Amino acid sequence: MKNTIAERIADFLKRFPPFDLLKKVQLLEIAKQVSIKYLDKGQVxxxxxxxxxxxxYMIHKxxxxxxxxxxxxxEVIDKFDEGDIFGLRPLFAQENYAITSITEEECILYSIPIAVFKPIAEKNKNIGKYLLESFASNTENPFSKEHQLRFFSDTEVVINQPDNLYELQPVRYIKKVVTAKPKSKIKTIAKLMSSKNISSIIIIEDDYPIGIVTDKDLRNKVATGIHTIGESVTNIMNSPVLCYPKNLTIAQAQITMMKHKIGHLCITEDGTPNSKLVGLVSDHDITLMKGSNPSVLMKAIKRSNTTKDLKRIREKITVLLKGYIMQNIPLTHTSKIIFELNDATIKRVIERCIEKMKEEPPVSFAWMSLGSQGRKxxxxxxDQDNAIVFENVPEEELEQVRAYFLKLAKKVNKRLNTIGFEFCNADMMAKNPKWCLSLNEWKAQFSSWTTNTGNDEILLASILFDFDISYGNAALTNELSEHVLSITKDNSLFLSKxxxxxxRSASPLGFFRQFLVESDGKHKDFFDLKKRALMPLIDAGRLLALTYQIKNINNTAERFEKLAELFPVNKELYLACSYAFKALLKFRTKHGLINNDNGRFIELEIMTKxxxxxxxxxxxxxxxxQEFIKVRFNLNTLM
Structure with a gap:
């Protein structure tokens, strides 16, 4: 007779991690030993x-x-709801409970015996002990050193991959292969290749590949008069052909082609010539795949001569990014490569636009990338956020010089938009005269924002204080960076504001740990990952970097890592912020690639538990x- 209660419990368990990693028989084994507790509100x-x-314990309701x-x-340190498990970490650690657990409302709890669960979990290679601890952990800092590689293992574990990651990917092959029979005439083969616009054809017998004819064979063996077009194709075909199974990697294909000095490989069902032909791979196909390799992309960017070329390359950069995310390459590594490719693209656009101006810049200048690109x-x-700083000139020459750079910026902004970097809705771009200034003008602007500070000035400072040079004279941007540090040093009023x-962004969680979603507008009921999660970390990182006069580090994760190095007393918090930022950025990137958008707004229904x-x-x-910021800058009395 079936134990229907145990089956219902098992069905519930398998909806949530880590039980979703267990087999049905294991879930039933656990479920049979589960006891159900009904508790009123306020019970310990x-x-x-x-x-x-x-x-x-696991919360059913x-x-x-x-x-x-x-x-x-x-002090309440956490709140759990349906599907959450708690009280597991102490059982693994064999320590008395370090916290108190109380029902917030009427509850139905599943009480799960550790003696039943632990042996099953430890035998399951997909459930690491520390991963389990992390899912159920009551620690106040799940990103501490002992947890960082467990909790977000797909974000932070270093995978020792070679630089050319594409070589380890399975080769992409042509599935619809054009074939011919051995009795076919050379003339028929040539016509077929011409009509299909292909450079090779596979000769098959009983669906097995026995030979290949290429356009090179037609040139060398037929056009030279050695063979006539009326002869059988078997007289000019290359035989036997080399065959491999479907899981052939690019590296294997390359090595085989180089070793045997051939340009094609047949893919068959079992990898031998004695099974059905299922595909064909050529050295040209591999060259196209190689286009998503960062070093190849960088060379292509530098050699590009049209905006269309750069747009195609930018699409391949997205393919590369998707590959890195899918392979769980550490975000630090991924960010640096994508930044360099983006930066090289911007630089190439500027170089080409200067050429089209048909006159050299009148004075030295620097193109500054702002916002996320400025922070790498x-x-x-x-969207694109950028600005120009140019060398100081006499007052009477200022507008003429600015006119040149505005004309240049208009060309650059337009081409960046064509490539895929959309125009900034707030017109925070170099083609706007507000953001095309001399060095002294920028210094005066920055000084004004830090002395006459309102909400608008704070917003502008938040955007423009994170800049990175993409092209031009680094001495100008270096001097501007030094100026930012000098005007913010010991400027307690500005730093407090x-x-x-x-x-300004409240905790991303509301009542009972529910996500705070947008209440109206186009993205109603969506979660704004940028505003509610990433920006609080970005803004706090900038604030602390300015407070402690940290130079030449704009990247948010790197800022927190530097703070951890400088101030060991708060090391765990700062490292937690660094890990959290990278995890959130990776999460946004994943969802952006899935939905083909910028990943900012997340639909909660599609998220897993x-x-x-x-x-x-x-x-x-x-x-x-945020609590640390309030105390450090004594903001409780100002808010």
Missing amino acids: IYNQNDALHEHF GAVSLSKTIDNTS EQLLQT LGISAL EEKMKLKRCFKTIASL
Whole structure:
């Protein structure tokens, strides 16, 4: 007789991690031992310092808060809801409970015996002990050193891949292969190749490949008079052919072609000539695949002579990005490569536009990339934010010089838009006279923002203080960077206002750990990942970098890593912020590639429970950082 209660419990368990990694028979084995607890609101499940239970818990319905008492003050550190598990970490660590768990409302809990669960979990290679601990962890900092490689392992684990990652990919082959029979005449073969506009044809017998004829064979063996067009194709075909199975890698294909001095390989069902032909791969196909290799793309960018060329290359950069994300290459590595390719694209556009101006720039200048590209964080194609700084000139020459650079900027902005970097809706682009200034004008502008500071000035400073040179004279941008540090040093009023701005986005979680979504507009009920998760980290990183006068680091994750190095007392928090930022940026990139957009707005319905749990851990770090900012800059009295 079936145990219907156990089956219903198993069906519920398999919806959530880590149980979704277990087999049905294992789930049933666990479910049969589960006891069900019905608790009223306000009931204690276990208290801080209590001895361990023999069970951990999963919430079937309701919500549970976890709190910790320090110096006689109890503080809620987390809230769990349906599908969450808690009380597991202490059982693995064999430590008394470090927190108190209390029901926030009426609850139905599944009480799961550790004695049943632990042996099954430890035998499952897909469920690492520390991964389990991370999913159920009650730690206040899931991104601490001991957890960082466990919780977001796909983000931070270094994979020792060679530089040419494409070589390890399976080769893409032509599935619709044009074939002919051995009795075919050379004339028939030549006509078929001409009509199909192909350079080779496979000769098959009983669906097995026995030979290949290429356009080279027609030139060398027929056009020279050695053979006539009326002869059988077997007289000029190359035989036997080399065959491989479907999982052939690009590296294997390249080595084989080089070794045997051939340009084609046949793909058959079992990898031998004695099975059905299923595909064909040529050295030309491999060359096209190689186009997504970063070094090849960089060379192509430098050699490009048209905007159309750069647009095609930019599309291949997106393919490369998708490959890196799919292969779980560390985001630090991915960001640096995509930044360099984007930067080289911008530089090439500027070079070509200067050539089209038909006159050299009147004075030295620098093209500054702002925002995400300025921070080396632009992975997906978003809008362009840029500006120009040019060498100081006499007052009477200023407008004439500016006119040249505005004309240049208009050309550059237009071509960047064609490539795929959309125009900025706020017109934060170099073609706008507001953002095409001399060095002294920029200095005066920056000084004004830090002395007469309102909301508009804070917003502009937040955008324009993160800049990176993409083309031109680095001495100009270096001097501008030094000026930013000098006018913000010990400028407590400006830094406080910058701090208040950094806290303008509330915690991404609302009541009972629910995501705060947009309440109206085009993206109603969507979660704004940029505004509610990434920007609080970006703004806080900038604020702290200016406060501690950190030079030449604009990247958010790198800023927090530098802060961790400089201030060991807050090392764990700063590293947590770095890890959280990279995880969130990778999450945005993944969803942007899936939805073919900038990944900013996330539809909660398509997110898995595991994704939501990981994001909530990141949000917990954001909340800790915001509390730190309030205390560090004494903002409680100003908000």
